[in-house]
Amino acid sequence: MKMPKLGPLATYLVRRSLFVLATFLSFLLIIFALPRAIPGNPVATLLAQLFQQAQANPDTIKAVYRKFMEEFGLDKPLHEQLYDFLSRVMVGDLGTSIAFYPRKVADLVASYLPWTLGLLIPATIAAWILGNLLGAWAAYKRKTAVDNVLLPTFLVLSQIPYYWLAMILLYVLAVYSRLFPVAGAYPPTIQPALTAQFVTGVLYHYTLPFLSILVVAIGGWAIGMRVLVIYELRSDYVEYSELLGLDDKKILGYVYKNSVLPQVTGLALSLGTVMGGALITELVFSYPGTGFLLFRALSTLDYPLIQGTFIILVSTLLLANFIVDLLYAWIDPRIRASYVGD
Amino acid sequence: MLRGLYKVLNPELFTIKKLDASVAVLSAIILTGFVGPWIYPVDPRAVVGPLETPPTAAFPLGTDAYGKDILAQLMSGIRGSLQIGVTAAAIALLIGVMVGLVAGYKGRLTESLLMMLTDIVLLLPSILLMILIAAYFKWRDPLLVSIIIGVTSWPWVARAVRSQTLSLKSREFVYLSKMAGYRDLQIVVRDILPNIASYIFMAYVLLMSGAMIAETGLSMIGLGVTQGVTLGSILFWAQVLEAVRRGLWWWFIPPGAVLVALAASLLMLATALDEYFNPRLRGG
Numbered sequence: 001m002k003m004p005k006l007g008p009l010a011t012y013l014v015r016r017s018l019f020v021l022a023t024f025l026s027f028l029l030i031i032f033a034l035p036r037a038i039p040g041n042p043v044a045t046l047l048a049q050l051f052q053q054a055q056a057n058p059d060t061i062k063a064v065y066r067k068f069m070e071e072f073g074l075d076k077p078l079h080e081q082l083y084d085f086l087s088r089v090m091v092g093d094l095g096t097s098i099a100f101y102p103r104k105v106a107d108l109v110a111s112y113l114p115w116t117l118g119l120l121i122p123a124t125i126a127a128w129i130l131g132n133l134l135g136a137w138a139a140y141k142r143k144t145a146v147d148n149v150l151l152p153t154f155l156v157l158s159q160i161p162y163y164w165l166a167m168i169l170l171y172v173l174a175v176y177s178r179l180f181p182v183a184g185a186y187p188p189t190i191q192p193a194l195t196a197q198f199v200t201g202v203l204y205h206y207t208l209p210f211l212s213i214l215v216v217a218i219g220g221w222a223i224g225m226r227v228l229v230i231y232e233l234r235s236d237y238v239e240y241s242e243l244l245g246l247d248d249k250k251i252l253g254y255v256y257k258n259s260v261l262p263q264v265t266g267l268a269l270s271l272g273t274v275m276g277g278a279l280i281t282e283l284v285f286s287y288p289g290t291g292f293l294l295f296r297a298l299s300t301l302d303y304p305l306i307q308g309t310f311i312i313l314v315s316t317l318l319l320a321n322f323i324v325d326l327l328y329a330w331i332d333p334r335i336r337a338s339y340v341g342d
Numbered sequence: 343m344l345r346g347l348y349k350v351l352n353p354e355l356f357t358i359k360k361l362d363a364s365v366a367v368l369s370a371i372i373l374t375g376f377v378g379p380w381i382y383p384v385d386p387r388a389v390v391g392p393l394e395t396p397p398t399a400a401f402p403l404g405t406d407a408y409g410k411d412i413l414a415q416l417m418s419g420i421r422g423s424l425q426i427g428v429t430a431a432a433i434a435l436l437i438g439v440m441v442g443l444v445a446g447y448k449g450r451l452t453e454s455l456l457m458m459l460t461d462i463v464l465l466l467p468s469i470l471l472m473i474l475i476a477a478y479f480k481w482r483d484p485l486l487v488s489i490i491i492g493v494t495s496w497p498w499v500a501r502a503v504r505s506q507t508l509s510l511k512s513r514e515f516v517y518l519s520k521m522a523g524y525r526d527l528q529i530v531v532r533d534i535l536p537n538i539a540s541y542i543f544m545a546y547v548l549l550m551s552g553a554m555i556a557e558t559g560l561s562m563i564g565l566g567v568t569q570g571v572t573l574g575s576i577l578f579w580a581q582v583l584e585a586v587r588r589g590l591w592w593w594f595i596p597p598g599a600v601l602v603a604l605a606a607s608l609l610m611l612a613t614a615l616d617e618y619f620n621p622r623l624r625g626g
Contacts (some may be wrong), residue, residue, distance in 0.1 A: 023462045030471075034478055042478045158606035161555055163562055164577070164598035167586045177591055182587050272467020280562045284581065291563075296479055298564055310474050319466060333596075 010330055016325045020214055020287070020318050027314050031307050032085050043072055043303050050098075071095045071304060096306035105308030109290065113312065115185055116289035120278050122270065123213035130214075131221025132263055136256055137227035138222065151226065158181050158218030161219040162277035166212035166284040173208060180208050183286040211287050213278055215228070218303075226264055228259035261332060266325035352414055361618075364441040364610035367603055375420030384392025384414035384424045384572055397592050407583045415576050416596050422572035423554045423601070426488050430553035433492025435546050447511060456503065464497035469559055476565035485591060487560065487567050498543045506538045544612045551608035558601055572575040573597040 035043040050065045071088075073081050088095070094105040106134045138150040174180040177181030187201040207285060208243045232238070286292065290309060298307035348535075384390060388399075389409040397404045403413040445456040463471075471494040479486060510516060510533070512556060519529045535542075554573070560566050561574025580586070580594040 009462070019461070022458075023465045024461050027410060029467055034475060042480070092515075138395075155609055156602065157608045159555070159609055160602050161558060161598070163581075164594075164602070166579075167581070167594050167598065170586050171589070171591055171594075172409045173549055175587055187491070271463070273469065276469030276473075279560055283562065284586065294473075295563060299475075306474075306477055306481075313470060314466065318465070321465065321474060 012329055013326070019174050019323065022323050024318055028086060028089060028311070031310060032082055033288055035303065036081075042301075046074070046301055064098055067102075068098065068304070069094050080288060089173045097297075097302055097305045097306035097308075098297060099302040099305065105305050105325065106303065106312070109293065109312045112290045112293040113316070115287060115314070116278065116282065116291065119129050119213065119282075119287070119289065120244060123210050123278075124217065124267075124274055127214050128221055128263070128267055129218030131218040132225045132256075133209060134218065134258055135222035135225025136229045136252075139233065140252065142226075147226075149284075150222070154219040154222040154226070157216055158223055160219075161280075162212050162214050162216050163280040163284050165216055166209065166281045169208050169212055170284060181205050182211065197317060205285075206286075209281055209287055212281050212284075213274065216277075217274060219272070221263065221266075223262060225259060228262055230254060232259045259327075263323065264328045264331065268321045268328075271320050271324075275313065275317060295300060309318060344624065350414065360610055361614040361616040363404040367607035368611070371600060371604055372424070373606075375417055375424060378417040378420075381414060381416070382417070384411045386410065386414040386418040390414075394453060394588075394590055403596055405503060406525070406579065406593055407585075407590075411595060412576075412596065415571055416573075416600065417616040418571040419573040419576050419597055420447075420600060422484065422567065422570050423557060423574065423604070426557045426567075426572060427550040427568075427604075429485065429488035430491035430556070431490060431546050431549035432493070433494040434553070435547045437493065438496035438545070439503050441541060443507055445500070446504040446507025446529055446536065447526065453504075456500070460497045460500045460504075463494070464501070466544050467557060472556060472560055473565060474511055475561055476560055479552040482565070482568050484567050484570055484572075487557060488553070489558045489562075495549060495552055495556065499516070499549065502541065502545065503538060506541060509533055510534050510537055540615070544615050544619075545614070547608050547612045551605040554601060573601045590604025 047065070047068060050068060067302055069075075076084070092106055094109070097103050097105050098106055101107055123288050134150065135154070138147045138154070141147045141150075152280060170182065174182045181187070181204060185202060185205050187205075190201050192198060238251055238255060241254070279289070279294060281287070282289040282291035283295055290313060294306070294309050296302070297309060350555060359513045387410065388410050391405045391409050393405065393409045394407055395401050395409075396403045399411070401411055403411075403416060406412055406415070440460060441456050441460060445453040445460075472490050475490050475494070477486070482490075516529060516533050519533055524532075542613060557566060557572055558574035561578040564578065566572060566578060574597075576597040577594060580590070580597075585591075585593040
């Protein structure tokens with residue numbers, strides 16, 4: 001049988017998806033191996049504690065213990081444990097939470113995830129667009145007062161942890177001047193429903209967490225874009241177009257388009273860092289997202305919930321990454337052209 | 343007209359100014375951490391004054407919710423964070439440079455495998471990996487935290503070192519050494535390493551700033567050092583004990599401000615070094 005011949009775009013996508021899958025599998029292996037490789041096996045320790053409590057305590061703890069025993073299966077041989085673990089993850093079974101027993105981990109994370117994504121995605125996209133525009137402007141104004149003010153500002157902004165800016169914004173705009181609410185994602189007095197009142201409440205609570213991520217992320221994008229545009233402005237086609245007498249605006253348009261391409265790749269790589277920062281920012285605002293849930297899980301040593309939260313967060317990130325890859329293949333004329341030509 | 347923009351200002355001067363500013367800020371912070379305790383000998387762990395005092399003459403940065411001195415904590419925290427930054431960056435640098443050198447120099451299957459590993463770790467967000475690993479340790483001393491940060495933050499160094507090694511490998515002086523019969527290790531150490539030394543130094547500076555920010559992130563989620571004070575642990579307690587909502591600004595602003603100043607000056611230092619080593623970036 002002859003293998004169907006794939007175009008360059010398809011080859012690229014197949015290779016990328018295989019790589020993303022391999023990464024996901026490696027991550028699952030890390031999740032599986034960590035508790036079992038660390039001296040003293042923390043999961044076994046927790047299990048022993050539960051077992052002791054179960055001797056003295058009522059049926060629920062016994063039930064938690066049995067469930068936990070069954071899901072981790074530490075008494076089975078290692079390869080069986082791995083097989084069980086992988087086959088359960090593949091069907092979306094992430095086990096049962098200890099702290100929120102008997103709720104399933106997958107359902108728990110699913111109920112917190114929308115708040116995180118709702119914060120993360122719009123803030124990242126807005127920061128990317130604004131950062132690129134500001135960075136290009138700084139590059140165009142290089143060696144002028146504008147750039148001498150913008151560059152140091154970007155440099156400092158990009159180094160601020162989101163959660164520290166979050167603390168400052170919370171203090172200045174909510175605690176001190178009482179312009180914004182001090183905690184939560186919606187007013188506690190309103191029932192979550194699709195009413196105008198609820199939506200306004202949500203947006204009102206959304207402003208500060210959103211700004212904390214936006215302002216910091218703009219700095220990083222602007223720095224990257226500024227360097228790219230500076231390099232691009234020196235390329236031959238810019239000089240040639242200038243000699244031809246094309247107007248600056250038109251040339252800048254070309255320069256912008258060419259410089260923004262590498263920033264798309266950067267978008268994929270930065271998502272993880274932004275997510276890490278956003279999770280901690282949620283803590284500052286008591287925002288009911290995955291970061292908040294993860295903190296609960298960590299402080300109660302709820303290992304199934306910790307593992308499950310990570311599996312869902314990383315799959316989301318890898319998916320987002322793959323979408324950015326698709327986007328890149330779609331907008332990069334070099335990949336598109338070779339695809340059409342094939 | 344666009345080209346005219348580059349011809350204004352003396353670029354050398356700007357570089358030097360950037361270097362001066364970053365070195366000045368860095369030295370000020372390091373001095374505060376190491377010499378400060380001699381001038382201001384207060385135990386950061388002792389309860390020394392009334393609870394939650396705003397800055398006064400007796401307590402220049404006030405006290406926390408237990409009555410512990412915040413300036414003393416800050417000095418101790420600077421040392422703790424720097425210690426983790428220095429160690430974690432060294433670990434990450436060692437892994438990154440080794441992986442990059444071996445992959446770039448050996449080529450073939452070794453390169454493919456190492457780069458696959460690098461790309462996988464690069465795609466997995468380092469801060470999430472750190473949280474995941476740290477979650478399984480009940481006690482975390484500064485060395486453990488440095489190792490956790492170090493083993494998750496090396497991939498970009500490996501990539502960069504590999505591509506530099508690749509381009510150096512095909513240069514004449516490397517061919518000459520090969521013809522002269524030098525062993526691979528000798529060639530790598532004598533011909534390749536010295537040529538990427540400036541880059542390695544820059545990478546170290548950036549890794550250090552990243553490690554100190556990572557430490558603060560780990561601390562904030564409750565997985566920082568369990569003994570000792572770092573900038574992150576001060577922020578963590580401020581967060582847990584609701585310093586922000588209770589208006590205790592002197593508790594959470596100083597550690598964050600010092601961290602940002604440290605990280606920004608290290609970044610500025612790396613940028614200045616970059617311009618110094620790569621004159622093309624300076625040029626007009």
